[in-house]
Amino acid sequence: MTLKGQIKEFDASRNRPPEVMAIIRRGIDYTRESGAAGLSVGERAPDFTLPNQRGEMVSLRDRLSRGPVVLSFYRGVW
């Protein structure tokens, strides 16, 4: 099964009440309307330097010098 399919199945299994789903839906619409659409294919990814889990400063530029990079933005561990 695709990841999208697995997530849909999991999300449905939580059986959230309609009033909760309505709040979540409005939140998603709000974010979409805010224009947070991310980068487009063909665009150059902005460089950055951030600390990793060991407290080392890591730059995108440095990692790209070693090869292609998969960049994943996630909301958190919760």
Next chain:
Amino acid sequence: MAISPELPDHTLTMAEKHAIPIDILSDATSEVMKKYRLWFTVPAEVKALYLEKFGLNLEKYNGAGRWELPVPANYVLDRGGIVRAGEADPDYTVRMEPSDVVTALRNIAGGT
């Protein structure tokens, strides 16, 4: 590389941190999320839902006052830093297929 707004995780031991083969990066000032046009502030009614119904206080993870998140997103970058494939969707249940990530990496490796 993985990026979240969370402060560095203090729950892992040093050995565990060294065992993770990818960079888990902390965007504690939201600067990178903003640069990538993924940043948003959690609307008031969603914040109330998280706090009251889900028992989820984002400040515990992100730091005081930081009710802000990235739109979940994945990008495959070639060596020149150009986005060759990617997806970002405010609907957090819609994520890029891992197989599409692999295909994009193969295309880069194959020079297409």
